[in-house]
Amino acid sequence: QHAAFRTDLSVLLDQVGTGKESLSFMKRRIRRLAQQWATAANRLEAKLEQRWRDQKKILVHVGFLTEESGDVFSPKVLKGGPLGEMVQWADILTALHVLGHNLKISMSVKELQGFLGVPPGRGSCPLTGPLPFDLIYTDYHGLQQMKQHMGLSLKKHKCHIRVIDTFGTEPAYNHEEYATLHGYRTNWGYWNLNARQYMTMFPHTPDNSFMGFVSEELNETEKRSIQQNKVNNMAVVYGKEASMWKQGKEGFLQILHRYMEVHGTVYYETQRPPEVPAFVKNHGLLPQHELQQLLRKAKLFIGFGFPYEGPAPLEAIANGCIFLQPKFHPPHSSLNHEFFRGKPTSREVSSQHPYAEQYIGRPHVMTVDYNNSLEFDSAIREIMRTKVEPYLPYEYTCEGMLERVHSYIQHQVRFTNLSRLGSTGGSRITGPLFVPLPNTTALGWASNVTAPPAWPPLSSLRLLVSQEGQSCVEACHSAGFICEPAHFRFINNKEALLEVQCEVVDSEINHILPAFSVVRRECGLQREPLLFSCAGHSPKYRRLCPCRDFRRGQVALCRDCL
Ligand code: UDP
Numbered sequence: 001q002h003a004a005f006r007t008d009l010s011v012l013l014d015q016v017g018t019g020k021e022s023l024s025f026m027k028r029r030i031r032r033l034a035q036q037w038a039t040a041a042n043r044l045e046a047k048l049e050q051r052w053r054d055q056k057k058i059l060v061h062v063g064f065l066t067e068e069s070g071d072v073f074s075p076k077v078l079k080g081g082p083l084g085e086m087v088q089w090a091d092i093l094t095a096l097h098v099l100g101h102n103l104k105i106s107m108s109v110k111e112l113q114g115f116l117g118v119p120p121g122r123g124s125c126p127l128t129g130p131l132p133f134d135l136i137y138t139d140y141h142g143l144q145q146m147k148q149h150m151g152l153s154l155k156k157h158k159c160h161i162r163v164i165d166t167f168g169t170e171p172a173y174n175h176e177e178y179a180t181l182h183g184y185r186t187n188w189g190y191w192n193l194n195a196r197q198y199m200t201m202f203p204h205t206p207d208n209s210f211m212g213f214v215s216e217e218l219n220e221t222e223k224r225s226i227q228q229n230k231v232n233n234m235a236v237v238y239g240k241e242a243s244m245w246k247q248g249k250e251g252f253l254q255i256l257h258r259y260m261e262v263h264g265t266v267y268y269e270t271q272r273p274p275e276v277p278a279f280v281k282n283h284g285l286l287p288q289h290e291l292q293q294l295l296r297k298a299k300l301f302i303g304f305g306f307p308y309e310g311p312a313p314l315e316a317i318a319n320g321c322i323f324l325q326p327k328f329h330p331p332h333s334s335l336n337h338e339f340f341r342g343k344p345t346s347r348e349v350s351s352q353h354p355y356a357e358q359y360i361g362r363p364h365v366m367t368v369d370y371n372n373s374l375e376f377d378s379a380i381r382e383i384m385r386t387k388v389e390p391y392l393p394y395e396y397t398c399e400g401m402l403e404r405v406h407s408y409i410q411h412q413v414r415f416t417n418l419s420r421l422g423s424t425g426g427s428r429i430t431g432p433l434f435v436p437l438p439n440t441t442a443l444g445w446a447s448n449v450t451a452p453p454a455w456p457p458l459s460s461l462r463l464l465v466s467q468e469g470q471s472c473v474e475a476c477h478s479a480g481f482i483c484e485p486a487h488f489r490f491i492n493n494k495e496a497l498l499e500v501q502c503e504v505v506d507s508e509i510n511h512i513l514p515a516f517s518v519v520r521r522e523c524g525l526q527r528e529p530l531l532f533s534c535a536g537h538s539p540k541y542r543r544l545c546p547c548r549d550f551r552r553g554q555v556a557l558c559r560d561c562l
Contacts, residue, residue, distance in 0.1 A: 063142025394553030
């Protein structure tokens with residue numbers, strides 16, 4: 001059946017249910033953005049020109065909100081707890097509904113069992129027969145619950161699962177045996193999924209898919225009136241929980257206060273939190289629409305280093321603020337920071353909000369060293385002088401999110417049984433030493449591959465060789481492309497190493513392969529497709545990198561991807 005766009009959200013609102021603060025928050029958000037979604041649906045519909053879209057049967061199981069996982073989030077919705085996840089789930093539900101799919105929503109293990117056809121009262125009775133869904137969106141908590149209640153059949157149905165995973169999961173952590181053998185075992189990883197089945201909040205980990213969320217959009221009239229009403233010396237501090245204001249913040253708050261009126265939205269019960277200095281005008285935790293109003297007036301939205309990678313900076317920039325944030329020297333990661341410890345990624349976070357730093361940048365975003373008070377001081381003065389327009393990257397608009405989710409649903413269908421396409425053996429390849437291979441469009445050898453049709457299409461592939469120690473994430477990025485894990489299977493062969501002088505070509509299980517050592521003239525191909533990794537790097541190896549082009553403002557999609 002064809003999936004027809006929906007602009008009426010009342011059925012969705014009924015489906016979300018009631019009885020918890022988290023659900024009320026999500027429903028308020030869905031209602032508030034309803035008009036914006038409707039406009040986006042109409043635009044995308046026109047853009048796709050009557051293209052056929054399969055209607056899918058989709059189950060959304062929000063694991064972290066189930067009582068069975070302890071649901072620590074719901075009680076904190078009105079108390080300064082994390083809201084980013086709820087923002088994202090509200091938007092995922094809306095996108096799937098608006099795209100016209102047949103949606104079932106589960107927020108408890110009982111509902112999950114009901115939808116999967118597990119008889120009630122028979123807790124761990126495994127699902128028998130075919131899966132009644134084409135796709136299941138869940139999170140790590142939900143995945144665990146599904147393992148408990150579907151038993152072995154989970155394995156069979158794994159390719160239908162998508163895991164919403166804010167910070168991302170790298171292939172080395174995802175592969176159970178490899179992670180265990182090589183010290184990548186964490187509380188979360190080792191599910192042996194295709195890494196693209198993990199979907200992140202920002203496009204920070206190209207091994208995973210980028211799900212994202214949306215932010216408020218402004219029309220031209222609103223933009224103009226915002227710019228006219230900006231208060232040049234008004235700053236809002238990013239941090240709704242008092243603990244985010246602790247320790248060592250007085251210094252730069254004092255500097256800030258020298259120039260600007262400082263506002264906060266810190267949750268408090270009866271008394272002002274002692275962490276918040278007296279000169280700060282604290283509004284308490286605000287409902288989302290009131291926060292937007294405050295951001296419309298403010299010139300500066302300032303981060304203190306935590307929370308990492310949340311939605312609020314995008315909302316601030318969309319409302320015409322400049323976002324000022326600390327640079328991290330050295331970068332924070334699971335190796336050196338408590339927050340990331342145990343997360344299934346070695347990603348290095350270079351500032352509080354690397355997406356804002358790398359994808360948006362000046363004049364909307366300034367990333368500075370907060371320990372250097374001169375640098376901090378001059379940043380504040382520059383911000384007061386600078387005029388900016390409200391800005392929202394296309395990928396965070398409703399249309400952008402609909403376009404991306406539509407493409408994933410229609411194209412990302414085959415995740416299991418990746419054929420092992422790498423050639424093996426110890427044959428000798430001669431030729432000039434490691435000439436980088438940019439713009440290899442004539443991939444004659446790649447088209448011989450018999451496999452499911454490629455998506456992204458092969459036309460988007462650019463083969464590059466990284467520097468020693470450099471990952472494919474960096475190598476592709478520095479050439480203006482993005483690493484595309486789906487393309488690894490086309491470059492994991494001797495033909496792709498044609499320009500490299502290899503004494504031997506081995507095929508091994510190692511997440512930095514395909515790669516080669518210049519000194520030892522050793523070339524290695526990947527034997528385990530689940531370990532194809534954009535993130536992998538090693539000081540002695542240059543990697544073969546499958547890069548691709550991308551659409552402006554929509555990095556998840558290549559130019560011919562739609
Ligand atoms: N937010 C809010 N009221 C406030 C402060 C923030 O409703 O006073 C919302 C904000 O609009 C954003 C969400 O909280 O969409 C999450 O914000 P944040 O970036 O702080 O990320 P988190 O750590 O909560 O996931």
